[in-house]
Amino acid sequence: MRSLMPKWFAAMTAASVAVVAYGTWQSFTAQDNLQTEELKPAATQEISAPAKEITLKDYFWIDAVPDNAYTPFNAYVFTDGIGINSQFASSFKVLLEIFEYRHTKDKVSFEFPHDNRSAKSSYTITAYKNPKYPFLTAQLTLAGDPQNGGKEKAYFTGPDLHLESQGYALPAPLQNALIAARAQMNSQKR
Numbered sequence: 571m572r573s574l575m576p577k578w579f580a581a582m583t584a585a586s587v588a589v590v591a592y593g594t595w596q597s598f599t600a601q602d603n604l605q606t607e608e609l610k611p612a613a614t615q616e617i618s619a620p621a622k623e624i625t626l627k628d629y630f631w632i633d634a635v636p637d638n639a640y641t642p643f644n645a646y647v648f649t650d651g652i653g654i655n656s657q658f659a660s661s662f663k664v665l666l667e668i669f670e671y672r673h674t675k676d677k678v679s680f681e682f683p684h685d686n687r688s689a690k691s692s693y694t695i696t697a698y699k700n701p702k703y704p705f706l707t708a709q710l711t712l713a714g715d716p717q718n719g720g721k722e723k724a725y726f727t728g729p730d731l732h733l734e735s736q737g738y739a740l741p742a743p744l745q746n747a748l749i750a751a752r753a754q755m756n757s758q759k760r
Contacts (some may be wrong), residue, residue, distance in 0.1 A: 626695065
C-alpha cells in the first residue's frame, strides 16, 4: 500500500517542528546555562573514537564550530539513503534541504527533489586534530560539495556528534543543533 504522504514531505514537516523546538530549546539553554553546567557529573565526556571508525552515515558533519547562538555554520547528516543539509544562519534561522543519496567507499551521489538537482562527489574521511576542539576527530572532504557550488569543502565530526550520542562534551550551540538533527532524522525513520 502506498503512503498518503511522500517520505521526504513527512521528513520536512518533522524537520520544521524540530527547528521550532530547537529555537525554543536555545532560549531555555541561554537562561539556564549556569545551572546546567553545575548539574552535569564530572565524568560525562564521551570517549573519542579514531577517525577510521567514523563513517559517512549517522554523524552530524559541521563546517565550523558555532561560538554562540548567532554564529552561522553548515551541516550534513546522512542516514539510510536520506540526508539533510542544514544551513544555520543562527540558532533561530535554519534552512533545511532534504536529499536522497547513494554512496560507496569514496563517492557519493546526491538527488535534491526541491529543484531536481543531481550531483556526484568523491569524498575522503581522515583523522582530524585541533586542540581548540578536542571533540572533533574526523574530517570529511567533499571534492565537489553541491551546496558549495561544486567546490571542495571540509566538514568535521567526532563521536560526540554521532546521532545517538548525548554530546556532553560539545559546546551548548552544538548540543542543541545535535538534538534538532536527531529529531529530524528520527522523523524520517517512522
